[in-house]
Amino acid sequence: MKKTDFICAIGKELNIINTGDWKVYPPVIDQEKCKKCGLCLLYCPTNSVKHEDGKYIIHLEFCKGCGVCIHECPANSIEFKKGE
Amino acid sequence: MSVAENIAKLDDMVGPGVTACLGCNAELSMRMALKVFGSNTIVGIPPGCMGGVQSVGWADKTGMKIPVFFPLLDNTASMLAGIKKYYERVGRDVNVVAFAGDGATVDAGFQALSGAAERGDNIIYVCYDNEGYMNTGFQRSSSTALGSWTSTTPVGSSTKGKVSHKKDMPMIMAMHDIPYMATASPAYMPDMIKKLEKAKNVKNGLAYVHIYNTCATGWGYESERSIEICRKGVQSRFTPIYEFENGKFSLNINIKKPIPIEDFLFSMKKYKHISEDQVKDLQRYTDEKWENLLMLCNATDK
Amino acid sequence: MKQRKVVDGNHAAALGALLSKPDVVAAYPITPQTPLVQHFSQYVANGVMDSTIVEPESEHSAMSILTGSSLAGGRTFTATSSQGLALMYEPYFRVSTMRLPIVMDIVNREMISPQSVWGGPQDSLTLRDAGWIQIYVEDNQEILDMTIQAFKIAEHKDVLLPVNICYDGFYLSHMTEGVYVPEQDEVTEFLPPYRPTHVKLDPEEPMAVDPLTPGNYLQYYRELHMQAMDEAKRVIKEVNDEFAKKFGRDYFGLVEPYRMDDAEFVLVTLGSLTGSARVAVDLAREKGVKAGLIKIRSLRPFPLEEIKELLKDRKAVGVVDRNVSFGWHTGIVYQEIKSAISDLDTVPTVPFVGGLGGEDLTTELMSDAIDHVVKAGKNSQIENKTIWLINDKGR
Numbered sequence: 168m169k170k171t172d173f174i175c176a177i178g179k180e181l182n183i184i185n186t187g188d189w190k191v192y193p194p195v196i197d198q199e200k201c202k203k204c205g206l207c208l209l210y211c212p213t214n215s216v217k218h219e220d221g222k223y224i225i226h227l228e229f230c231k232g233c234g235v236c237i238h239e240c241p242a243n244s245i246e247f248k249k250g251e
Numbered sequence: 252m253s254v255a256e257n258i259a260k261l262d263d264m265v266g267p268g269v270t271a272c273l274g275c276n277a278e279l280s281m282r283m284a285l286k287v288f289g290s291n292t293i294v295g296i297p298p299g300c301m302g303g304v305q306s307v308g309w310a311d312k313t314g315m316k317i318p319v320f321f322p323l324l325d326n327t328a329s330m331l332a333g334i335k336k337y338y339e340r341v342g343r344d345v346n347v348v349a350f351a352g353d354g355a356t357v358d359a360g361f362q363a364l365s366g367a368a369e370r371g372d373n374i375i376y377v378c379y380d381n382e383g384y385m386n387t388g389f390q391r392s393s394s395t396a397l398g399s400w401t402s403t404t405p406v407g408s409s410t411k412g413k414v415s416h417k418k419d420m421p422m423i424m425a426m427h428d429i430p431y432m433a434t435a436s437p438a439y440m441p442d443m444i445k446k447l448e449k450a451k452n453v454k455n456g457l458a459y460v461h462i463y464n465t466c467a468t469g470w471g472y473e474s475e476r477s478i479e480i481c482r483k484g485v486q487s488r489f490t491p492i493y494e495f496e497n498g499k500f501s502l503n504i505n506i507k508k509p510i511p512i513e514d515f516l517f518s519m520k521k522y523k524h525i526s527e528d529q530v531k532d533l534q535r536y537t538d539e540k541w542e543n544l545l546m547l548c549n550a551t552d553k
Numbered sequence: 554m555k556q557r558k559v560v561d562g563n564h565a566a567a568l569g570a571l572l573s574k575p576d577v578v579a580a581y582p583i584t585p586q587t588p589l590v591q592h593f594s595q596y597v598a599n600g601v602m603d604s605t606i607v608e609p610e611s612e613h614s615a616m617s618i619l620t621g622s623s624l625a626g627g628r629t630f631t632a633t634s635s636q637g638l639a640l641m642y643e644p645y646f647r648v649s650t651m652r653l654p655i656v657m658d659i660v661n662r663e664m665i666s667p668q669s670v671w672g673g674p675q676d677s678l679t680l681r682d683a684g685w686i687q688i689y690v691e692d693n694q695e696i697l698d699m700t701i702q703a704f705k706i707a708e709h710k711d712v713l714l715p716v717n718i719c720y721d722g723f724y725l726s727h728m729t730e731g732v733y734v735p736e737q738d739e740v741t742e743f744l745p746p747y748r749p750t751h752v753k754l755d756p757e758e759p760m761a762v763d764p765l766t767p768g769n770y771l772q773y774y775r776e777l778h779m780q781a782m783d784e785a786k787r788v789i790k791e792v793n794d795e796f797a798k799k800f801g802r803d804y805f806g807l808v809e810p811y812r813m814d815d816a817e818f819v820l821v822t823l824g825s826l827t828g829s830a831r832v833a834v835d836l837a838r839e840k841g842v843k844a845g846l847i848k849i850r851s852l853r854p855f856p857l858e859e860i861k862e863l864l865k866d867r868k869a870v871g872v873v874d875r876n877v878s879f880g881w882h883t884g885i886v887y888q889e890i891k892s893a894i895s896d897l898d899t900v901p902t903v904p905f906v907g908g909l910g911g912e913d914l915t916t917e918l919m920s921d922a923i924d925h926v927v928k929a930g931k932n933s934q935i936e937n938k939t940i941w942l943i944n945d946k947g948r
Contacts, residue, residue, distance in 0.1 A: 169769035171311045174713065174751050174777050175652040176770070178761035182305060182312035184268035205255020209440040210478050212271065212279040218259035229267045233274035233467075234475030293625075293754045308764025318754040320624065320762035323643055326617035329609060333621025333629075334754055336577055340605045340627070345756055363617065366610030 186213065190232025192247035194225055200244035207236035207245060254441045261286040264294075266314045269304040274467045274474030276437045276481060277301055277379045281350050283440070284377050284460075285317065287447040292346040293318045293334055297327045297360065299352030300466075301379070303386040325359035327351050328367035328457075331374045339373070346375060346451060353380040353394035357420045368427040371456040377447075378420065378459070381466040389469035393418040396489075397536065398529040399521050401469075406524045416536050421461040425495035431458040433494035433503075438482035442492060442503055449496070463490040471520025480518060487515040488541045489533075493548070500547040512537055556734045562725035565693040565732050566632060566658045566718070567592035569700025571602055572740040573656075576627030579607040579618040583637040584670045585722035586660040590632070604630075612637035616644035616657075623653040624754045624762060628704065628747040631655070634722060635662035635676040642680065648715050649684030650778065651763065652751060654707030655715040657685075658700060661824065662722040663910050671911025672722035674824055675876040678852070678885045684778060686716040686785055687853045689824045693730040696720050698802055701740055705792045708747045711784040721825040721875075723911065735800055743799055782854040789851055807856035809848040810863055812838065816845025817868040818926045823849045823886050826875055826914045833919030844923050849886065860893040864900055869930030871903040871922050873942070875914065883939050901929040907942025918942040 196207070207223055208216040215230040216223055225236065225245075237245045264285035271278035277300050285294060294317060296302045306314040307321045322330045327349045335347040356364060356378040367374060383401050384390040391401040396417045400406050404413040425432045431453045435443035443462065450458035465480040467473065472480055484490040485504055489512060492504035512534045516522040525533075560568065567589050570578070582590045596602035605622075609615040612633050619629040633641060638659060648655055661674040677687060686706065690699050696718065703716040720726065752762060766774075790806035797803035812834055813819070822830045827848045837844035847863055849856065864870055872891075874884020881888055883904035894900055905922050908914035925940055 168773045168776065169310075169767075170773055171770060173311065174781075175650065175774055176763050176766045177752055178308035178311050178313035178764040179759075180312050181266050181316065182309050182314050182764075183266065184270055184305065186268040186270065189273070203253075205253050205259070206440075208255045208259055209283075210279065210437070212275050212282070212477075214263045214265070214267070214282050218256055223255075231273050233477070234473075235274050235477055238475035239478050291756050293756060302765075305765060308761035310764065310767055310770050313759070313761030313764065315761065316759060318756060318759045318762070320754060321764070323617070323647065326613060326620075326644060329614035329617035330621040332607065332614075333577065333579070333618035333623075334625045335621075336605050336607055336618070337622040337625035337627040340576060362610060363614050366614055369610070370608065 186231050187228045190230055192232060192249050193227050194230065194232065194234065194236055194245050195248045196223055196225060197244045197246070198222055200242050202242040202244070204241060206239055206241065210235050210239050254444060258286060258444065262290065262316070264290065264292070264315055264317045265306055266316070269306050269314060271300065271304040272468045272474070274477040275300070276477045277381060277464045278304070279437055280379050280462045280464060281306065283444065284350060284447050287444060288346045288348055288375070288451055290317055292348055294348045294350055295320050295322045295327050295331050297322045297351050297355035298324045299355055300381070300386040301350060301352065324355050326363050327355055327360050328364040328374065328376060332367045332370070332372035335372055335374050349374065349376045351376070351378055353378060353382060354384050354392045357394040357418050358392050365427065368424065368429050368457045368459070373454060373456060375450045375453070375458045378461050379464045380420070380461060381464040381469065382417070383469060385466045385469040394420065397533055398525040400524065411524050411526065411529070419540065424459040424461070425500070428498070429459060430456040431496055434461045434463065434490070434492050436463045436481045436485050436490060436492055438478050438485060439492060439504055446494065469521070472518065483510065483515040483518055486510045487512045487537065489515055489537050491541060491544055493544060499551045500544065502544065502548050557731055558734055559729050559731050560693060561588070561727050561729045562693045562696050562720050563589040563660065564592055565697040566700050567596070568734055569697040570630045571596055572735060572737060573630070573701050573704045573744055574628070574741070575604050575630040577605045577607065577619065577622035577629045578631065579609050579615045580631045581609050581612045581615045581633070581637060583612070583634045585662060585672070585726040586632050586634045589658070589660070612641040613644060616641045616648065619655050620644055620648055620651070620653060623655050624752065626749055626753055626755065629655045630657070632658040632660060634660045635664055638676045638680065639664065645680065645685070646683045650774070652713045653715060654713055654747065656700065656703040656707055657715065657717050659717050659719045660722045660726045661719050669910045672724045673875045673909055674719055674721065677717060677719045678876050681853055681885070684714070685853065686714050686851070687719060688716065688851050689719045689849065691825055691827045691848060693725060693728070694732045694802065695804060696725065697732050697734070698796065698800070698804070701744065702792050702796055705744055706785065706788055709788045712781050712788050713751060714781055714785060719824065724825040739799065743796065786854045786856065804850060807851040808859045808863065809850060811846040811848065813845040813847065813863060815843055817843040818923060818930055819845045819847060819864065819867050819870045820919070820922060820926065821847045821849060821870060821872045821886065821890055823852065824875065826873060826908055829914055829916045830873065830919045832916045833923055836916070836920055837923045842923065842927060852889070855889060855893065857893050860890060861897065864894050865897060867900055869901040869903065869926045871905055871926040873905045873907065873914070873919070873922060875908040877906060903929050904939045905942050906939050913944050914942060915944055918944060
C-alpha cells in the first residue's frame, strides 16, 4: 500500500510531465523574419513561447510540436527544424 | 506595449506539461484564463478534458500553482459558491473560478450553474465549449451542433450525426440577468483576454465566459489548424463573439461579410458526411441567431 | 439557569445547530425536515444567528455548497430527508472520503415508491456504507444534544469525518416535547472553533484537492478512513462523557442498554421506536419475564464489541426494524446484529419488521415481539423468518 503524508487525496508538490518528448521536430523562430507581433505567444497552448530581451523565443522543454505557431505566424518566420 | 508583451509578464498558474492533445486550445484557454486571474485564485476543474490531462494533479502531486480541485461533473457552480460564501464571510477577496467543459456546464452541471446565477453568487464561470465529451472519445453533449458526427450520434443509413441543434448556452446565461456574460474565441485572443479581465472584476454576481474551443482529435483536423478552425467558426457567424454587460448586449467582433458555413463545416472531418439539407439548416440557424443577436444589441443600446 | 422549552424535533435540531454556530448553512426544504429550514431562515432574519445561509436549488447543491465552504475552512450544517438524501448521494459519498467534518441531520423518511412522506430510517440506513458516522436518536432532547456533540465528534483530529444525526420523521420531527436548552456560553466552551489543516482550499496554502488518484494510494486512504471510524468509537464515548459531565445528560455512547443486567430476552432497537419497546420491557418485567433492551445509537461506526459483550449468554434476541433489506428478507439492523454475534454460540435471533410508512409500532406490538423472543429462547431455535409487527386495529 502506497503511503502518503496526507489523510485524504490531496497533492502539494507540482506534477511535472515531460511533454517535450512528444514532438517530432522542434519549432524555431527565425529572428530575422520575425515581426514581433507576439501571436505565437498568444496562441501557444503549452506556454512555451517566452518574451526575452525584446525577442520571442520558443522554449522546447514542454513544447509538444503541435505546429500552431508555424501555421499562425503572419511573417512565416517559424519552421520545424528537421534533420540533425 | 503589445498584448503579447503584457501576457508574457504574467505567471502561468498551470504546471508545465499537462497531457492535453497537440494543439489543444482548451489547454491554451485554461492557461490564459488563469494567467489573467492570477495567484489569488481557487479553481475548480470538473471531469472533462482539462481534469483528465492532470491539471488537478496526479496521486499526491498537484497540477497547479494555485489551489485546485476536482468538482463533480454536476456541482461545479454550487461547490464554488460554497467556497466563495466562506471567503466573503471572513472578509477575504479571493477569485473563485470554474474552468469547465460543455458537458459539466450545458448538460450535467446546468442546474447548479443556473442556481448560482439566480442567487447572485460571486463566482467566475468559464466554459470551454468543444461541443462534446471529448475526453472519453467524443460523445455528444447538448452543445454538439446539428449534423456533427460523435461516437453516440454516428453516421448510419438511418441518421447522419446529431439530429438537434446546439443549446444556446451563452444566451441562456444572459437571460439569467447576471452582471456579465461574454463569448470568446482563442482566435481573437486580445478580445478574450479583455473579457477575462472584465469577468475577474465583477463583484456583484456571477460572471460567465463561454469560450468556443475546437478539438483537433475529436473534430478531425491537423493540430496546427486549431486557431484557424476557431477563426472560421467566428467568420461564418456560427460562433458569434458578443457580451452582455449590465443588461446591455454588444457585438464585439462584427462579421460584416461572413464566409459560407460550408467553409467552416468542411474544414474538418466531423461534418464530412452532412447533407445539403443539414447545411441549409445550419446556415438558417446561424443566420437567425445572428439576426436575433443584432436585434438584442439594438434594443438594449440606450 | 437551564432554559426549558416545548419544541418539536425539527425545532430541537435547529436549536442544537444554532448553538453550535456553523459558518455556513445550506439546506433545501423537504417534508418532514422543512420546519427546520424555516427556523434557520427566521433566526438569520431576526439577527439571532450569525451564520451565512445559502438557499440552494436542490439537495445536491446543498451538500455541494457545504463541500466548498468546508474546504475553505468553515463549520457547516445541513439537514435533509429521504428523496433529498438520495439526490445528494453523489456529494454525500465524496464528503466522507474527502474527510470533511460536515454535520447533517437526517429526518428519516420512507423511500418511495409508493409515494409516502412518513417516517422510517430506510433512507439513511441504505447509505450506511458511504463513510459517514450515523447516530440514531430517540427523542427531542437527544436530537438537540447530539446535534451539538456531532460537531465535536466530526471535527476531532482523530476522526475528521462527517456525522449524521438521524431522527424519525413525524414521530419526532413533528412531536413536541419539553427539552432543556443549554446556555450559549457553555456550548461555546464545549465546542471549540474548527481550524482545518488536513485539507483546504486557500490561495495562501495552495494544494490540489482530489487529483486523479491511482489504486495504490486510494487503498491507503480507505484504510485510514476505516481507522478513523474505529477511532470514532472512542471519541463518541469521550464526547458523550464530557457532555454528560457538563450538561448532566448521559446517552451512554455507542449503545444504550436498558434493564440489561440480568436480561435473558433482549430486544434491539434503533431510533424513536425504542420508546414503546422500553414500555413493553417494563410490562414484561412486571409479568416476571427477564426482558431487556439495547438501543443502537451509533450504527456507523458499528459498536461491535459492545453488542458482543451485551448479547453474550442471553437466551434469545429480537431485532425490531422499521426498514427492510430486500434480498435478505429481514430488516437492515437485523443483518448488522447477526453479523456482530456470528461467533457467539447459538443465541437464537428473531427478525421483526414493522412500522413502515408511518404505521405505529405500539406497545402491544412490542409486547408481541417479546413473546416471540421468549418462545424462540425456550425452543432454542433460531428463527430466520421475519415476523411482521402489524397494527390491524382500525385499518
